[in-house]
Amino acid sequence: MAHGWESAGRLLCVRLDSLGDVLMTQPAIRTLKGAVAGRRITLLTSPAGAEAARLVPEIDDVIVYEAPWMKATPPRPSPAHDFAMIDRLRAGRFEGAVLFTVSTQDPLSAAMLTYLAEIPLRAGNCAHNPYQLLTHYLPERDSGPDQRHEVRRQLDLVAALGSPSNNDRMAIAVPPAARAAVRTILAEHGIGPDEPFAVIHPGASAPSRRYEPGRFRVVAEALEAAGVRCVVTGDPGERERAQAVAGGSAVNLAGMLELPALAAAIEAASVLVTNNTGPAHLAAATGTPVAVTYARTNPQHTPWMVPSRVLSRDVACSWCLKSVCPEGTNACLDVPPGEVASAALGLIAMRHSRDAGALGAIPARASAARAG
Numbered sequence: 001m002a003h004g005w006e007s008a009g010r011l012l013c014v015r016l017d018s019l020g021d022v023l024m025t026q027p028a029i030r031t032l033k034g035a036v037a038g039r040r041i042t043l044l045t046s047p048a049g050a051e052a053a054r055l056v057p058e059i060d061d062v063i064v065y066e067a068p069w070m071k072a073t074p075p076r077p078s079p080a081h082d083f084a085m086i087d088r089l090r091a092g093r094f095e096g097a098v099l100f101t102v103s104t105q106d107p108l109s110a111a112m113l114t115y116l117a118e119i120p121l122r123a124g125n126c127a128h129n130p131y132q133l134l135t136h137y138l139p140e141r142d143s144g145p146d147q148r149h150e151v152r153r154q155l156d157l158v159a160a161l162g163s164p165s166n167n168d169r170m171a172i173a174v175p176p177a178a179r180a181a182v183r184t185i186l187a188e189h190g191i192g193p194d195e196p197f198a199v200i201h202p203g204a205s206a207p208s209r210r211y212e213p214g215r216f217r218v219v220a221e222a223l224e225a226a227g228v229r230c231v232v233t234g235d236p237g238e239r240e241r242a243q244a245v246a247g248g249s250a251v252n253l254a255g256m257l258e259l260p261a262l263a264a265a266i267e268a269a270s271v272l273v274t275n276n277t278g279p280a281h282l283a284a285a286t287g288t289p290v291a292v293t294y295a296r297t298n299p300q301h302t303p304w305m306v307p308s309r310v311l312s313r314d315v316a317c318s319w320c321l322k323s324v325c326p327e328g329t330n331a332c333l334d335v336p337p338g339e340v341a342s343a344a345l346g347l348i349a350m351r352h353s354r355d356a357g358a359l360g361a362i363p364a365r366a367s368a369a370r371a372g
Contacts, residue, residue, distance in 0.1 A: 004121050004135075005161045008096035009036060012089065012119060013059075014044045014110050015100040016067050018205070019259070019278035020301065021150070022052040023285055025100045026170050028154035032098065033058040035163035042092065046072065051259045052278075055172040055285075063088065069109040082113075089117035098161070099124030099134075100154050102300070103142035104321060108133055123161055125153070136161060142300070150300040169305050170285040174267055178260035182268060185261075186231070189251045196270040196352070197229040198344060202245045203238040204277040206323035208330060211275055211293035213244040215337045219273060220250045222341035228270065228348065233262055233279070270348045273340065276301050284308075289347035291340060296332040297321055307350060309343035311335045 011032060015025050022045060033041050042061040043053050053062045065085055066073040097114040099107045099122070107124040111133035114122050122133065127140035138160055142148055148156065155165050183193065191197050202216045220230040234242040234254035242254030257265060266272050266279060267286035274280050276294045280303055283290040289307040296318040302310050315332045325331075 005096060005123075005163070006036065008121055009039050010042070010093060010095050011039060012042050012044055012092065012094040012097040012114065013100060014097060014114070015049055016044070016046055016065065016070050016110065017102070017105075018046065018048045018072075019052040020281040021100075021102065022049040022056070023170060023172070023278070023281040024150040024301070024304065025154050026056050026058070026172065026285065027151055027165060027168055028098075028100065028158045029056065030058045030167070030171075031155065031158050031163050031165040032161075035158075042094070044089075046070065048072075055174065055260065055263060057173045063092075067109065067113075086113060086116045089114065089119065092117075094119045096121035096123070098158065100157070101125060102150065102298075103140060103147060103153070123157065125157060147298075147300050149302065149304060151304045153300070170281065172263060172282070172285040174263050174286065175260050178264040179268070182257075182261055182264040185253070185256075186265075186268070189231075191229050191231070191251070195229065196227070196348060197231055197268075198223050198348070199231050199233055199266050199269040199272045199274075199279075200245055200250070201233045201272065201274040201277070201279040202241055203234045204275040206295075206297070208297055208320075208322055208325045209275045209277060209295040209333075210330070211333050211335070211340075213241050215335075215340075216245040216273070217247055218337035219341045219344070220245055220247065222338065223273075223344060224249055226341075226345055228345070231265065231269070233257060233265065270351060271344045273344050289351050291343040291347060293333055293335055293340060295330065297323075307347055309347060311340055311343060 015022050040060045043059045044063045044065050047064055050062050050064045053059045097119045099110045101107045107126050115133050121135050123136040125140050126137040130137055204210045223230055230250035232242040232246040232250050232252050236255035239254040242252050246252040263282050266282045266288050269288055272283040272288050272290040276292055280290050280292050284304045284306040290303045291309045294310045294312045296312050299319055312332050313334050
């Protein structure tokens with residue numbers, strides 16, 4: 001193990017971005033947790049990341065911090081909040097800090113925060129020599145189309161600190177109460193415990209990653225024609241978009257499920273159909289197959305170690321790393337709805353092939369739909 005980390009019992013893990021990023025860091029956090037007996041993990045994260053942390057059992061404590069160098073943080077009139085955070089971290093008496101960042105994030109701001117908090121060990125990926133800000137760093141090497149998956153990137157970081165993984169899969173703990181609540185909601189809409197259904201999550205934080213609602217509606221119609229009920233999910237602000245997808249037959253639960261219940265719904269589903277957004281990583285962490293309309297903005301965030309179909313079109317501007325399509329076309333998402341529906345039906349048939357009768361007549365209808 002890298003010098004000093006073998007005795008670091010109180011670790012601060014820094015992951016300041018979104019829900020999906022925290023979920024993709026879970027295997028690395030689990031590896032760190034298990035490397036030293038009795039080790040405690042505190043996660044420093046955004047409000048959205050804190051929601052995801054509730055599902056990660058390896059995290060002992062969470063500190064919410066809206067860092068001024070993150071895009072989602074609203075402007076503040078003074079740095080008083082940031083000075084207070086330095087004091088809070090110093091009082092935590094952490095023995096090490098591991099900075100988890102995507103390849104386009106410079107870790108030096110977070111490194112300075114932990115340096116000023118007097119955390120003695122500090123590690124991360126860095127494109128430049130951080131000198132005293134990081135005690136251990138890996139030179140940044142993720143650029144272009146050959147980037148490592150985000151999960152692998154973080155596992156490689158903790159392995160360099162002497163904590164190699166023996167389990168690379170994502171996993172979360174879905175609360176039993178959330179499972180029970182979702183079963184009740186589904187039953188109220190006529191979806192029984194053995195009935196196949198698809199969750200369709202049509203939203204995404206970035207416009208460049210959103211498949212058109214009208215096309216998702218065609219996907220839902222095809223799935224329901226094949227005997228697969230559809231449940232549409234989303235944030236409260238996405239209810240109108242979700243209703244455009246649900247139409248008059250699918251169940252619109254947008255704005256009605258908190259994150260644990262959303263995880264439970266995805267876990268119970270036969271398949272998830274979504275964009276490359278946080279729920280795709282909930283599917284990977286619960287073992288649910290996922291058909292993802294995948295905007296070619298970043299190659300690092302495909303579903304990890306779960307049956308999946310990644311659906312996109314190769315375009316000249318692939319891997320642009322943009323939140324808004326520079327061309328104004330979202331051409332990389334020009335995937336016919338029939339192709340998306342066929343992918344979802346294929347994943348359902350694959351998932352239930354080991355359980356004779358679980359789909360009843362669905363496999364035959366699904367095969368017919370794919371053949372058509």
